């Protein structure tokens with residue numbers, strides 16, 4: 001299963017998230033995940049595990065063109081020059097010669113340089129170093145200025161999203177502009193989302209696990225998703241969520257869960 005991107009590309013529906021793995025764990029998990037069928041791997045300069053991710057990719061033996069590899073750069077690289085250096089560092093650590101999707105990790109509006117960061121991504125894309133470029137944790141107030149400055153919208157926006165924190169407004173805005181939404185912390189980071197009674201009831205209704213139900217809530221709404229698991233059984237379980245179809249009434253019921261997300265990272269106050 002995959003989704004279309006506005007630049008003509010496609011992105012696998014489910015990927016493996018690699019935060020907070022260290023190099024050794026990332027190597028083992030990425031190799032396992034690829035062997036199990038994952039074709040999207042999500043990392044970031046900030047995670048400090050790009051070398052391990054790269055080793056896992058190499059160990060897997062998967063032809064490079066069959067993998068969709070995402071990385072992100074941090075606020076210290078928010079300049080045209082900085083993005084070029086960040087790309088160089090990432091490809092060296094990952095042991096690859098191009099990145100499939102490179103994202104501005106956080107807008108960090110206090111710094112006021114995310115437009116330069118976007119210009120940097122456009123530059124390296126023009127040089128053939130990245131296939132697709134996008135953003136992460138960008139709200140409409142951050143997306144508008146980069147489009148106004150460059151005339152070009154990101155193809156993807158990776159946001160903290162799960163049924164406790166559906167971010168309906170930001171997602172609708174992405175959709176209006178043809179920006180694909182991808183969910184991070186889709187399982188709520190193990191902070192109780194999966195323990196909610198409604199999750200159990202609906203998982204039973206569909207004969208799926210609680211984790212699968214929550215991931216299917218992303219997929220059935222057209223979002224790709226990048227759950228992290230270091231557990232081989234759950235890696236298999238999560239990937240199988242692509243075959244689950246949830247009725248709209250249940251998607252709506254999940255979106256209406258009125259339980260606060262305990263650790264919201266707001267892009268105007270948090271960012272790396």
Ligand SMILES: NC(=O)c1ccc[n+]([C@@H]2O[C@H](COP(=O)([O-])OP(=O)(O)OC[C@H]3O[C@@H](n4cnc5c(N)ncnc54)[C@H](OP(=O)(O)O)[C@@H]3O)[C@@H](O)[C@H]2O)c1
Nearest residue numbers: 017018019136184185186187188189190211227228229230
């Ligand atoms: N763009 C950003 O700013 C940003 C921020 C944070 C994260 N991310 C990315 O998003 C990825 C995912 O987010 P996340 O790691 O914060 O949280 P998450 O994927 O929502 O949750 C991961 C937690 O859920 C557990 N888990 C995995 N599958 C499960 C299942 N089927 N049933 C029950 N528990 C399950 C994992 O434990 P086990 O490992 O033991 O299975 C782990 O404790 C990260 O790895 C990272 O790549 C991006």
